[in-house]
Amino acid sequence: MKNLLHRWFIEAMSFMALGLFGTLIIGLIINTVADYVPPLAGLSVIGNTAQSLTGAAIGVAIAYGLKSPPLVIFSVLAVSQHAYDLGGAAASYIVSLIIIETARLYQKKTKLDIIVTPFLTLIIGMLLAGLIGEAVGGVMTGLGDFIVFSTEQRPFVMGILVSVVFGITLTAPLSSAALALMLDLSGIAAGAAVIGCCCHMVGLAAMSYRDNGVSGVISIGVGTSMLQVPNVLRNPFVIAPPVIASAIIAPIMTVFFPMENNAAGAGMGTSGFVGQIMAIETMGLTTSTVVLIAVFHIVLPLIVTLIFYKLFSFYGFIKQGDQIISLGK
Structure with a gap:
């Protein structure tokens, strides 16, 4: 259990942060530069594009950090982006983590791994995102709103x-x-x-x-x-x-x-x-x-x-x- 907690809450979150920094955070920095330095206003296209791929980066970063095989990494990209669109960073993190761990049950188990692994990862992952994505996002956003409200009060x-x-x-x-x-x-x-x-x-x-x-x-x-x-x-x-x-x-x-x-x-x-x-x-x-x-x-x-x-x-x-x-x- 100690190893699992380390894997889920330290390794996974640490690599998630790298994915966030490589897309959302650096994209925001680029947009800030574009806003305040008129000659560089064109950089906003780069910043917006980077931010739009945040969900995908979270899933890829976590899968890479947890040493998933390539077929899982590339399939989780789409799953994580869908979860992010539904429920933000928290949904992307939870859905990606679950499907990555689930994929260990079937990855490299058959001679048709090149079809089976991405197929199951996408189908199960997308269904999972649809089932819990919005709920997870709502809970975390609600908690954040409560912290913000409490701090103001x-x-x-x-x-x-x-x-x-x-x-x-x-x-x-x-x-x-x-x-x-x-x-x-x-x-x-x-x-x-x-x-x-x-x-x-x-x-x-x-x-x-x-x-x-x-x-x-x-x-x-x-x-x-x-x-x-x-x-x-x-x-x-x-x-x-x-x-x-x-x-x-x-x-x-x-x-x-x-x-x-x-x-x-x-x-x-x-x-x-x-x-x-x-x-x-x-x-x-x-x-x-x-x-x-x-x-x-x-x-x-x-x-x-x-x-x-x-x-x-x-x-x-x-x-x-x-x-x-x-x-x-």
Whole structure:
């Protein structure tokens, strides 16, 4: 069971996030550039095309990540796109995962595999998408709407909760990007999620400077804070400063300086600066937006995390060498 949970919720979601980044997220970034740089307006065709293939990319990415044979990968493409059209990213993920696991019962079992595998994958997958696609999408969207509504009604408490949960999810071997898109998170709830992710990325990058140097700061701060997972498992106190920072900074934003974001940026933080680009996409490119991004996505996560890091270091909970990461050298 432990292996299955790892396969379904870590491996599958991680590869789903890659599929999302390769289509929906990069498509949104391209469209944002096209919107604000008139000479590059023609790029919107590329961005729109990439976004239109999001469902297909999710299925292919998951099938590839779970080491499915080629015939399953290529057939899941159509199934996943149909599920996405019916119920969004969550439906695409669930339907793709079920049909990929079901295909293990018949793939490469007959001499007519080139016909049997795609035929059964398409028929079963399409029926499954039709049966549960809309329901899955409705449940996840409803949950996302509830989170958004709750954050608007109780910005202080929900700002803390959303920020902390998404920050931890980002650093854990899960996909905060996939979670945000499955929930279709938006508004200030998405803004709070971004701050939680930024605290982990910017904060952990700054904390580990003495251990990893500039290359480590860039890898964590613009790449992924998941690089610290082995160190967090060895010393859980490593993750405490960014968690505390996210709990402090997010409610300041949600109560006094409301910032909005969208589902594509909510779970990304400063990874590829997607969270910041999507903030501009959502709120518009203004001086106020730029200042808020600088303060709440960079400056405050950096300062507050380092303050608590110094305290934890002073009392011996975190020591030099606790945050060394491997960059494949």
